[in-house]
Amino acid sequence: MSPPQQPTSINPNSLKIQLAYRFLHNLNNLNTKRSNLDNTRIRRSHRVKLAAYASMAYVVGSRRAWSRAILWKIRNRAVLARFKRVDHKITTPLRHHHVHAGSVKRRTPSCSNPKREYSDPFGNSGQEVKLRKLVPGSSTMDALGLLDETADYIKCLATQVEVMKNLVDLYSII
Amino acid sequence: MNKGEELGMETFQFGEEIQSLMAVVQPPEAGNSFTALLELPANQAVKLLHSHEETAPNNLPSSVFPSAENSLETTTSSVVPNSSPNNINLVKQEPIDSDSMHNSSPNPSDPVVSKSTKRKERETNVKSSAKKIKSVTNDDGEELPYVHVRARRGQATDSHSLAERARREKINARMKLLQELVPGCNKISGTAMVLDEIINHVQSLQRQVEFLSMRLAAVHPNIDINLDNIFSAEVIILQSFYLLMCNFTCYAIIHKFLSVSTFIKTYH
DSSP: OOOOOOOTTOOTTSHHHHHHHHHHHHHHHHHHHSTTSOOOHHHHHHHHHHHHHHHHHHHHTTSSHHHHHHHHHHHTHHHHHHHHHHOSOOOOOOOTTOSSTTOOOOOOOSSOOSOGGGTOTTTTSSHHHHHHHHSTTOTTSOHHHHHHHHHHHHHHHHHHHHHHHHHHHHHHHO | OHHHHHHHHHHHHTHHHHHHHHHHTOOOGGGHHHHHHHHSOHHHHHHHHHHHHHHHHHHOOTTHHHHHHHHHHHOOSOOOOOOHHHHHHHHHHHHHHHHHHHTSOOOSHHHHHHHHHHHHHHHHHOOSEEEEEEOTTOSSOSOOOOEEEEEETTSOOSHHHHHHHHHHHHHHHHHHHHHHHSTTOSSOOSHHHHHHHHHHHHHHHHHHHHHHHHHHHHHGGGSOOOOSSOHHHHHHHHHHHHHHHTTOOHHHHHHHHHHHHHHHHHHO
């Protein structure tokens, strides 16, 4: 076969490639920055996890609410840690372009309709609350936006997991 | 636009019958005909209205009345129960239909007679659904974005339930998208189970990220990624990574592996 070069058929704009590149970049920065500090495995794994989420959020950028929430959390990690020690409740970041700042209350439908299931896909089983806890930055939107964010979040998470799996495979072979 | 408004209000009340009629007369895409109907020069509509008021009661055969009453009973919206002016309005809509459809100005009385006899069969034929356009809820008379909601016969047709229905359809579309994303969710029916699956999937993905990060952290200290000195090693790692990501042929991957491993082993 021809000598293996970088194949030209790779789409450099695909999510996977961007995630891979960004994640490696973050890992490098991580290791060079803190190589002399605490190197216990737990702390390192925590930092790797943060790097993974940060790279994921960075690639998506400001397009999505969950990525904005992650970036905000990471950039203000020190401030949030201080707040965490003071009071245990952490509200969502106050964004100037969100109308209801940090409030979890949803807008109830203004009309009174006898058929409740039309407006409420989640029913009363508490699934929505669970989903809001899982997807970052989802507390300030209604059910429709929540489903949107969940779909995008799942897609990015799945590609990130694939990138990390490949990386682990690569390192474990060597 | 008062006349047009008034026309619109009346047609909104009897929207279902009209749409059923139009469904048989081959409505073009997305109810454009209805908007054309509304935008028909109000003068023409008014002229038809007025011209019909004298001749209509004579021309209508008796068979129209029972059919109209049947259709009126099925709609649950607030419909004026007296039948005769309704029939006149309905019948007047038909020549407007034919006008907009056939692009002609026929003799108003003949289509009325011929179509009114066929209307009963049409209404019995058009059973399942009728397109409804939620348009005239505002009194502004300006151009509104038309929301095309399919209203079945016998369902509530007021604006609130229409809005709810549109919202529900949006939510259902997004749920379908989520079902495609989450593997193994296509067979499950019912939103509650699907949501459970979605939640489980997100949780499992997050747990996987954590687990993989632990593994990576365990692997990391063996490999010195302090690549200040040599830039090319990083490039090679990245390149092999690219290849892995794209599932390139094994040949190339193995070659890259060998090159990567030689580089990394020199660091030990």
